[in-house]
Amino acid sequence: MPIEFEQATADALALIGDTKSLVRAVFSGRRRNMQPHAEKIELRPVQIKDEIKLQVIEIAGTTSKTSNIARDSNSIIEHMNSGFANILIESVTQTMTIRFTKKGDAQVFIEAAKNQQSLSHDKQKQRMLDATDPFLREVGIADAHGRIKPTKQDKYLQVEEFLRILVPALTSAVAADHIEVSDNKPMTIVDHGCGNAYLTFAAHQYLRETYSLIKVIGIDIREQSRRRNSEIADRLGITDSIEFRAEAIAATEIDGADIMIALHACDTATDDAIAWAINHGSKLLLVAPCCHHDIQMQLIETPEPWPIILKHGILKERFGDILTDAIRAQILRIMGYRTEIIEFVGDEHTPRNIMIRAIKTDAPLDQTAVDRYEELVSFWNLTPKLSQLVKLPV
Numbered sequence: 063m064p065i066e067f068e069q070a071t072a073d074a075l076a077l078i079g080d081t082k083s084l085v086r087a088v089f090s091g092r093r094r095n096m097q098p099h100a101e102k103i104e105l106r107p108v109q110i111k112d113e114i115k116l117q118v119i120e121i122a123g124t125t126s127k128t129s130n131i132a133r134d135s136n137s138i139i140e141h142m143n144s145g146f147a148n149i150l151i152e153s154v155t156q157t158m159t160i161r162f163t164k165k166g167d168a169q170v171f172i173e174a175a176k177n178q179q180s181l182s183h184d185k186q187k188q189r190m191l192d193a194t195d196p197f198l199r200e201v202g203i204a205d206a207h208g209r210i211k212p213t214k215q216d217k218y219l220q221v222e223e224f225l226r227i228l229v230p231a232l233t234s235a236v237a238a239d240h241i242e243v244s245d246n247k248p249m250t251i252v253d254h255g256c257g258n259a260y261l262t263f264a265a266h267q268y269l270r271e272t273y274s275l276i277k278v279i280g281i282d283i284r285e286q287s288r289r290r291n292s293e294i295a296d297r298l299g300i301t302d303s304i305e306f307r308a309e310a311i312a313a314t315e316i317d318g319a320d321i322m323i324a325l326h327a328c329d330t331a332t333d334d335a336i337a338w339a340i341n342h343g344s345k346l347l348l349v350a351p352c353c354h355h356d357i358q359m360q361l362i363e364t365p366e367p368w369p370i371i372l373k374h375g376i377l378k379e380r381f382g383d384i385l386t387d388a389i390r391a392q393i394l395r396i397m398g399y400r401t402e403i404i405e406f407v408g409d410e411h412t413p414r415n416i417m418i419r420a421i422k423t424d425a426p427l428d429q430t431a432v433d434r435y436e437e438l439v440s441f442w443n444l445t446p447k448l449s450q451l452v453k454l455p456v
């Protein structure tokens with residue numbers, strides 16, 4: 063229900079000021095016609111000597127600035143009022159999401175949760191995954207003592223950061239009734255191109271703590287993946303709520319899922335995954351694409367004055383990547399999804415660190431989005447793979 067801006071910020075301030083129960087607060091997104099001074103601000107309580115302070119991390123581009131302030135500092139409200147569209151506050155017992163609307167009022171969602179507070183001052187993030195969860199050992203990320211293997215650190219962090227984005231996106235989607243939570247019907251999650259199912263198992267283990275009824279399905283074209291992952295699920299005793307199938311994404315027989323995730327599904331397998339989600343009405347998509355060849359190979363004739371850029375091989379490759387993901391995001395927008403492209407993990411952990419996050423809102427068709435899409439593909443003379451897999455209203 064919309065409430066007044068002042069009331070929402072007062073509620074948020076009260077929760078943030080309660081450092082006994084605050085786990086973290088995140089300010090993100092941009093309100094219409096406003097320009098906050100950072101892309102994102104994270105606050106969390108930290109113990110410094112005998113005092114509890116609020117650690118504030120302001121993230122802008124690739125830089126971040128950390129400071130420690132009093133819990134009643136005026137700068138909290140200044141940050142909050144500087145133009146952020148979304149406020150997420152996690153306390154030990156609840157998660158509150160505030161979205162400031164274009165009209166200037168606020169949509170507030172509150173959900174019971176079990177979040178853990180950590181007051182340690184070092185910059186180590188609170189982990190999403192319990193390093194001692196047996197699934198990490200079974201999938202080969204942790205050793206027999208529950209320590210993350212050095213060779214698997216990058217994959218572990220990719221999965222952690224993927225979950226860090228999935229969880230609040232799902233909380234907001236549930237709060238906004240885009241995804242239904244029911245006692246009779248499981249929430250369904252499909253992981254396309256799951257490979258060794260690091261992400262599939264991680265999502266399962268994490269989400270089953272919050273949502274009592276879930277069904278997670280990992281799809282990979284390789285029978286060997288299906289066999290290996292099914293055996294692990296068997297050993298973990300979770301075959302009731304997780305399943306693996308050896309199928310091509312485009313030909314899978316499962317008939318839909320609330321949430322579709324895909325981490326590095328190769329080349330146009332990412333397009334297959336997005337198309338499948340659109341065609342089956344998935345409500346939330348989180349996709350971290352892998353290599354891009356489809357559009358790269360179509361960048362044959364370069365219209366003027368673009369040779370200035372594209373005569374350099376490395377720039378042409380990066381441009382092809384950007385064009386590919388921008389086109390995917392635009393198609394999702396046209397098909398009724400609110401879509402963003404974000405960085406989900408530092409590039410030191412994978413060069414493929416872009417994520418497309420899309421939530422189905424069924425907003426009315428935006429003809430400008432269609433016109434822009436058509437202009438772009440005709441300018442570059444492209445037939446994107448994804449455009450052939452969905453029925454675009456063009």
Ligand SMILES: C[S@@+](CC[C@H](N)C(=O)[O-])C[C@H]1O[C@@H](n2cnc3c(N)ncnc32)[C@H](O)[C@@H]1O
Binds near residue numbers: 256312352
């Ligand atoms: C780079 S791996 C990523 C695996 C896993 N998601 C991860 O991040 O560890 C890509 C996986 O996609 C699978 N794959 C590629 N094309 C596929 C398709 N069309 N249908 C189903 N699986 C596919 C491959 O077999 C491979 O296991």
